[in-house]
Amino acid sequence: MPDPVPLIAVLEDHPAQSEWMQRILSDAGYVCQIFSEGSALLTTLRARTPFSLLLLDWELPGISGMEVLRWIRVNCSEDMPVIFVTNRTLESDLVAGLNNGADDYICKPCQPAELLARIGAQLRRHRPSVSPDTNFTLGVFSVDMAKRQIRLRDEPIALTPKEFDLAILFLRHPWRLLSRDDLSALVWNREVPSASRTLDTHLSNVRKKLHFGPSTGTLLCASYALGYRLELLPSTDQAVVT
Structure with missing residues (x-):
């Protein structure tokens, strides 16, 4: 139905x-x-x-x-x-x-x-949530949760464990505003303070490695008073759970 x-x-x-x-x-x-x-x-x-x-x-x-x-x-x-x-x-x-x-x-x-x-x-x-272990695609990105692997146009991206966790938050929730406190809690279980430079370093690495920008139809936008949001160009705003 x-x-x-x-x-x-x-x-x-x-x-x-x-x-x-x-x-x-x-x-x-x-x-x-x-x-x-x-x-x-x-x-x-x-x-x-x-x-x-x-x-x-x-x-x-x-x-x-x-x-x-x-x-x-x-x-x-x-x-x-x-x-x-x-x-x-x-x-x-x-x-x-x-x-x-x-x-x-x-x-x-x-x-x-x-x-x-x-x-x-x-x-x-x-909408009713799917299992966090479910594979999914977003535009030119595909995610294999079991292998903890993100592919960009079928090419695997080398990410550290924490970079993968951080990237998944943005790819699974496009347009969602995530505060630094959210990122600290969800990725590091608050072991890394929200104001830490560690968080900034990981954000920079994820942005570079996933090529967030016009070439992938994505923009990782920052408002330092509020947080970060992955914005999609119109042709890329398609999330498909597989």
């Missing part, structure tokens, strides 16, 4: 912007429901409408997007991803959105490919 078509709620009070988003999402095969006011979205959420993902503007008449987000995180399932799509571009706004429970944050104006890539990444992240 095929998977159900994702139902996406869009909270956006600007008609031209909401129409643009609805057209992009519909053309990509999603079902989209538009809300121009936060109160209307909250009413629908109280009725337990099974949205797969929410796209929220921040600045709205009446209830703001941030207030909607806080209500969602108290009253709705944590499995429902929420992405801010907003004109607010200060890093402090990004931090506030993520700290209040947003899964991602996109600054307007955004390109259709980026919007769809971010949505696809969150839907993959929140």
Whole structure:
């Protein structure tokens, strides 16, 4: 039986912007429901409408997007991803959105490919998980978990054990923001402090050895106040579990 078509709620009070988003999402095969006011979205959420993902503007008449987000995180399932799509571009706004429970944050104006890539990444992240031992591919990379080997266009890459663990975090979770604390905990079990130069050295090695950059359709982006995220060029945003 095929998977159900994702139902996406869009909270956006600007008609031209909401129409643009609805057209992009519909053309990509999603079902989209538009809300121009936060109160209307909250009413629908109280009725337990099974949205797969929410796209929220921040600045709205009446209830703001941030207030909607806080209500969602108290009253709705944590499995429902929420992405801010907003004109607010200060890093402090990004931090506030993520700290209040947003899964991602996109600054307007955004390109259709980026919007769809971010949505696809969150839907993959929140679907039922597969075994961490399952082999997978991402664009030009293929991963054999049993052999602990990453291949780039069928060529094996020589990695140390910790470099492999670090690389897997980014390849398995594209577009996911990983803080230095996350990396310290998940790769070194906090034995290496998050501020250690060891972490920077391993990040640099992984970036060089996997050739993260335009040649592989990948970008390892850093925000030193927040962490690191593997971003994919549109043609590469395809993760396939095998």
